[in-house]
Amino acid sequence: xxxxxxxxxxxxxxxxxxxxxxxxxxxxxxxxxxxxxxxxxxxxxxxxxxxxxxxxxxxxxxxxxxxxxxxxxxxxxxxxxxxxxxxxxxxxxxxxxxxxxxxxxxxxxxxxxx
Amino acid sequence: xxxxxxxxxxxxxxxxxxxxxxxxxxxxxxxxxxxxxxxxxxxxxxxxxxxxxxxxxxxxxxxxxxxxxxxxxxxxxxxxxxxxxxxxxxxxxxxxxxxxxxxxxxxxxxxxx
Numbered sequence: 001x002x003x004x005x006x007x008x009x010x011x012x013x014x015x016x017x018x019x020x021x022x023x024x025x026x027x028x029x030x031x032x033x034x035x036x037x038x039x040x041x042x043x044x045x046x047x048x049x050x051x052x053x054x055x056x057x058x059x060x061x062x063x064x065x066x067x068x069x070x071x072x073x074x075x076x077x078x079x080x081x082x083x084x085x086x087x088x089x090x091x092x093x094x095x096x097x098x099x100x101x102x103x104x105x106x107x108x109x110x111x112x113x114x
Numbered sequence: 115x116x117x118x119x120x121x122x123x124x125x126x127x128x129x130x131x132x133x134x135x136x137x138x139x140x141x142x143x144x145x146x147x148x149x150x151x152x153x154x155x156x157x158x159x160x161x162x163x164x165x166x167x168x169x170x171x172x173x174x175x176x177x178x179x180x181x182x183x184x185x186x187x188x189x190x191x192x193x194x195x196x197x198x199x200x201x202x203x204x205x206x207x208x209x210x211x212x213x214x215x216x217x218x219x220x221x222x223x224x225x226x227x
Contacts, residue, residue, distance in 0.1 A: 045215065056213070091159070099209075100164075102164070
């Protein structure tokens with residue numbers, strides 16, 4: 001089966017610009033997660049979708065971040081306007097229905113805001 | 115919020131030898147899950163091993179085993195007979211009642227030939 005795919009793999013933008021990250025989960029996985037790792041620090045949870053619904057978005061840093069999962073398939077994470085502290089690696093993961101079933105991660109998108 | 119601490123940013127081990135990665139966590143909960151994930155260079159993060167807190171027996175997966183000390187809130191990972199393909203960053207993670215995981219900062223393991 002195809003794994004979790006994230007696009008782009010790298011993005012370099014200037015402060016104030018907009019960037020949209022995309023994640024295609026494994027087909028049939030209802031759960032989709034976004035996590036972020038800021039340089040050298042722990043990976044932090046951003047949000048969790050169950051199909052097209054946001055189940056938990058408690059980790060979203062602020063209202064400059066907007067995540068969507070239209071139709072319950074792929075998801076996008078938009079940052080607008082980007083700030084320097086948004087730099088990091090953004091991971092997407094998907095899993096099947098059971099709680100704590102293994103997460104399948106994408107390769108991540110490395111975002112650099114200059 | 116649960117916190118997960120990995121106190122070793124980097125570790126190096128000779129091929130075929132054993133290395134142990136430490137992980138401690140802070141929680142007041144009794145039933146939870148602990149995980150070790152591995153991210154090889156330029157590759158996807160994958161699950162290495164998983165432990166359920168209500169199980170006293172330590173989990174093992176081939177050359178990977180854990181030492182789960184619930185009272186001490188410690189969850190170390192032992193890699194036996196290290197192989198070059200074990201070179202990766204290893205993340206310890208904690209999960210409780212909801213679906214989200216709390217991760218540590220990671221330990222970079224380098225296996226030397």
